[in-house]
Amino acid sequence: MKIPAIDLGTCTECEGCIEVCPSVFRKNPATGYVEVVDLENYPKEEVDEAIKNCPADSIHWE
Ligand code: SF4
Known part of the structure; x- marks a missing residue:
């Protein structure tokens, strides 16, 4: 499972x-x-939205 990281x-x-x-x-x-x-499962679309909106490009899946 993929986990978002900052x-x-x-x-x-x-x-x-x-x-x-x-x-x-x-x-x-x-x-x-x-x-x-x-979390057990991360909401992919919401996290992808946060990734897209992060002004510093600091969020990724790992
Ligand atoms: S720069 Fe803003 S949007 Fe990006 S990870 Fe930090 S707090 Fe979140």
């Missing part, structure tokens, strides 16, 4: 992915960084 080296913390796909992306309250929630 490259924190390029992520600008714009939170756009959280708006597009809040079931998958969230802000980690402890670190302040955006992270991927652990």
